[in-house]
């Protein structure tokens with residue numbers, strides 16, 4: 143797929159957790175495709191500004207905006223500033239996420255709450271604000287055939303159980319039913335709501351799983367494609383889901399995982 147600056151021309155996007163990893167790549171690819179992008183960050187202001195500067199140097203439009211997605215007042219302020227800056231919004235990529243891993247019986251309520259608050263409640267808060275603006279504005283046929291596009295970044299762990307990561311897997315399983323229920327409710331308004339479920343993608347969140355040859359070899363046992371994913375694999379899928387090329391796709395999870403969700407352990411008869 144080539145990146146045409148016309149594919150998302152005139153569209154305004156907000157990407158949460160865009161100061162690192164998958165969110166950063168999604169923001170860059172949306173900008174390459176012609177969208178103006180609000181780069182949300184939580185703690186990495188410098189990183190976020192660097193991405194903004196690079197997008198601008200490439201003739202794109204972007205600005206950085208700090209908000210903790212798990213805090214309702216901060217999410218409302220982020221959307222209000224984005225609307226002030228861009229006039230409206232057409233695309234939300236709800237990506238910010240964290241892991242707080244622990245054996246189940248040792249998992250503290252704090253670890254449980256933190257992951258649910260950022261990964262699930264954070265998506266609820268952001269999707270709700272985006273949907274309000276899509277409903278207020280409606281379809282602009284010269285911009286897109288949809289009134290708005292929402293992309294929730296989930297994980298293969300919305301279907302694959304994950305020992306030692308009960309909070310994370312529960313948050314991603316929650317995203318699946320949240321996304322589909324919102325899609326069902328908003329479809330009549332021409333709002334499309336979908337998820338991307340990445341497999342193992344090389345980012346800081348899972349560095350220990352791929353940053354030594356031994357760790358990578360162990361990880362590759364779980365990946366039929368026999369390569370660890372790159373952030374661009376997810377960014378390209380996000381551009382497609384944000385564009386009218388996926389106009390008939392609503393309420394679905396697109397697994398971008400090199401086949402990780404195909405139960406590779408059963409490939410040799412189990």
Ligand SMILES: NC(=O)c1ccc[n+]([C@@H]2O[C@H](COP(=O)([O-])OP(=O)(O)OC[C@H]3O[C@@H](n4cnc5c(N)ncnc54)[C@H](OP(=O)(O)O)[C@@H]3O)[C@@H](O)[C@H]2O)c1
Nearest residue numbers: 159161162163164183184185186210211238239343345347
């Ligand atoms: N990498 C993978 O293999 C993989 C696989 C499946 C799913 N995912 C999902 O992909 C998403 C992105 O993960 P990643 O791998 O790109 O991780 P990452 O490199 O660690 O990036 C996480 C991003 O989330 C932001 N963030 C964290 N807490 C936040 C909060 N409370 N409010 C706003 N932003 C917050 C961080 O912002 P600051 O740095 O500014 O604090 C950062 O930009 C997550 O939802 C993750 O679950 C990743």
